[in-house]
Amino acid sequence: MEWSKGQKSFFTKALIHWHETSNERSLPWKEEKDPYKIWLSEIILQQTRAQQGLPYYLRFTEAYPTVKDMAAAKDEAAFRLWQGLGYYNRCKNMLATARYIASELNGKFPDRYEEIIKLKGIGPYTAAAIASFAYGLPHAVVDGNVYRVLSRYFGIDTPFDSTEGKKVFQQLAQELLHKDDSAGYNQAIMDLGATVCTPQQPLCAECPLQKNCIAYKQQLTGILPVRSKKTSVRKRYFHYLLLRANDKIWIRKRPAKDIWENLHEPYLIEADEVLKTDKLIKNKAYTFNNKKGQEPEYEGFLTQRLTHQLIETHFFSLQVGETIKVPVDGGNWVAINELKNYAFPKTVVSFLEKKLYF
Ligand code: SF4
CATH class of the missing domain: 1.10.340.30 (Hypothetical protein; domain 2)
Incomplete structure (x- = not known):
């Protein structure tokens, strides 16, 4: 040229x-x-x-x-x-x-x-x-x-x-x-x-x-510049279960080699589709069934668009009474007034703020 x-x-x-x-x-x-x-x-x-x-x-x-x-x-x-x-x-x-x-x-x-x-x-x-x-x-x-x-x-x-x-x-x-x-x-x-x-x-x-x-x-402002690649977007369905025991909630650091590495999150169940409460409690990652038959409470959802991913996040909360052992490595029970010392993905922050934990 x-x-x-x-x-x-x-x-x-x-x-x-x-x-x-x-x-x-x-x-x-x-x-x-x-x-x-x-x-x-x-x-x-x-x-x-x-x-x-x-x-x-x-x-x-x-x-x-x-x-x-x-x-x-x-x-x-x-x-x-x-x-x-x-x-x-x-x-x-x-x-x-x-x-x-x-x-x-x-x-x-x-x-x-x-x-x-x-x-x-x-x-x-x-x-x-x-x-x-x-x-x-x-x-x-x-x-x-x-x-x-x-x-x-x-x-x-x-x-x-x-x-x-x-x-x-x-x-x-x-x-x-x-x-x-x-x-x-x-x-x-x-x-x-x-x-x-x-x-x-x-x-x-x-x-x-x-x-x-x-x-x-030449009236080309609507056409230029030209981009070749169409970005393919992967859709993911996150289900966060906010486990609460008195004044503590369970969180873990997200693993490496995925989005939001090093940030914290509540208990996560990821699936290929949206799980309503009845399906969530039958998911193999859901291990919190108790004798009283207590079910998690649905709290709503948020979506977040990243460059190559669209994350639809559904939130649930569950009172577990005591700091039970959660079958995931790297997690901890953290006092609610300590949450401000941890970094979370934007959607989780919105949820926690809504629940007045901050
Ligand atoms: S450089 Fe951009 S703003 Fe300036 S005349 Fe051309 S199209 Fe218009």
């Missing part, structure tokens, strides 16, 4: 001019030069909207002002702060990276792209963001906002998630980068994508790129 020099140089100049004169997007990590805080903000913003990530960024920087503070954090405390953001592997990798930097690099963030990208949980986008924002190095960021702006302005219909598409967009982004102000350029293109060239109903009338934008001229 070839574009004229004029089309490319107009893009960079108009974008930088817009950034210096009209970009009013304000976020606390903008203009930040501390690589630790830039890294933290980028990890929080992966798969999270800026406004949703903002309170988390503020909480983390307050609790852990430096990478050494984060390295010394207790896992449970950090997961608790992360609660509600989802994609908990991000938090796990973040802790591992902070500890690696503190112990192996004497608390100093690496200052070369090639070293930054070797850190756990850091891909090309985050490495480019840290390299350019903290150190002014000439590396172009390429994220969803960048794909959208480039695809529309240059009229690129190659799917951005294909191998060829990734190469085309990466090369073009690097070519367009303003080498003397890589931080300003990267910030500008991301902000333009977030506030003007938005996924739905882009504000073309206010856009500094409109004059040469192919999508605007």
